[in-house]
Amino acid sequence: MFLVGLTGGIASGKSSVLQIFQQLGCAVVDVDVIARHVIQPGYPAHQRIVEAFGTEVLLENGDINRKVLGDLIFKQPDQRQLLNAITHPEIRKEMIKETFKYFLQGHRYVILDIPLLFETRKLLKYMKRTIVVYCNRDTQLARLMKRNGLSLEDAEARVQAQLPLKDKVRMASHVLDNSGEWSNTRRQAILLHIQLERSLEYLPLRLGVLVGLAGIASLLYLLARCLLPSPP
Numbered sequence: 001m002f003l004v005g006l007t008g009g010i011a012s013g014k015s016s017v018l019q020i021f022q023q024l025g026c027a028v029v030d031v032d033v034i035a036r037h038v039i040q041p042g043y044p045a046h047q048r049i050v051e052a053f054g055t056e057v058l059l060e061n062g063d064i065n066r067k068v069l070g071d072l073i074f075k076q077p078d079q080r081q082l083l084n085a086i087t088h089p090e091i092r093k094e095m096i097k098e099t100f101k102y103f104l105q106g107h108r109y110v111i112l113d114i115p116l117l118f119e120t121r122k123l124l125k126y127m128k129r130t131i132v133v134y135c136n137r138d139t140q141l142a143r144l145m146k147r148n149g150l151s152l153e154d155a156e157a158r159v160q161a162q163l164p165l166k167d168k169v170r171m172a173s174h175v176l177d178n179s180g181e182w183s184n185t186r187r188q189a190i191l192l193h194i195q196l197e198r199s200l201e202y203l204p205l206r207l208g209v210l211v212g213l214a215g216i217a218s219l220l221y222l223l224a225r226c227l228l229p230s231p232p
């Protein structure tokens with residue numbers, strides 16, 4: 001198995017592209033979904049967020065008020081770092097669990113949608129390939145304002161909380177241009193999936209595991225022969 005990191009800018013179309021890969025039967029991990037999960041009431045990150053940001057970031061039912069917390073962290077880099085320090089370790093633990101599950105199921109590759117892959121860089125070394133979902137800045141802002149009901153100023157603050165998309169494009173091994181029609185993006189994603197499915201990059205890890213298992217089996221066999229009495 002090998003890992004493919006999918007990233008891009010806010011509202012550039014990562015989740016939409018991830019859905020295509022999922023429909024094609026790929027193993028996918030969505031970090032935004034995990035990020036929502038680990039800050040639910042009862043999870044350690046929830047308590048730490050309340051300790052750090054106060055009860056003002058809570059809704060009446062105890063859930064995190066995403067709008068209030070978002071407005072806070074997208075405009076203040078120090079607050080953003082604080083939230084990242086609380087949430088990212090919890091997110092990474094869940095990602096590892098989900099990825100390992102796919103490994104056991106025998107998938108050739110797993111696509112992980114990691115919005116901040118190039119910003120935090122912690123997981124970059126584990127990615128055999130990286131995909132950036134790109135769209136031009138005006139389209140990005142327009143889609144973000146429409147989807148989240150944001151003003152231009154708030155949308156720009158969110159875009160600026162991340163590395164410029166053009167820089168991410170330069171660092172990627174594959175780029176999917178999602179500036180145009182949806183059908184066009186879909187075509188690009190399908191072609192990339194075919195390419196990834198044909199890749200032999202899954203073999204080293206699979207062979208490594210097989211060799212390891214064979215080694216353990218041989219050891220157990222030798223041990224059994226030494227310990228068990230030999231037949232008369």
Ligand SMILES: CC(C)(COP(=O)(O)OP(=O)(O)OC[C@H]1O[C@@H](n2cnc3c(N)ncnc32)[C@H](O)[C@@H]1O)[C@@H](O)C(=O)NCCC(=O)NCCS
Pocket residue numbers: 009010011031032035039065066067069070073080083084087091114115116161162
């Ligand atoms: C601040 C929160 C509550 C805002 O929630 P909201 O529903 O408005 O946004 P959502 O979670 O859907 O995220 C949308 C996008 O915002 C961007 N984004 C989210 N968090 C961050 C961050 N800390 N820094 C930069 N960009 C971010 C990503 O592109 C993400 O895909 C939420 O994003 C959050 O808990 N963020 C911290 C966890 C995190 O870093 N997530 C990003 C993936 S590691």
Ligand SMILES: Nc1ncnc2c1ncn2[C@@H]1O[C@H](COP(=O)(O)OP(=O)(O)OP(=O)(O)O)[C@@H](O)[C@H]1O
Pocket residue numbers: 008009010011012013014015016017032115143144147178179180181182185
């Ligand atoms: N090719 C497209 N044409 C028109 N609208 C699109 C296209 N691609 C995505 N969108 C719309 O743009 C918005 C952002 O897309 P999406 O949620 O997939 O982005 P994202 O990168 O996952 O966002 P985030 O960073 O916030 O998680 C959505 O409302 C989606 O429906």
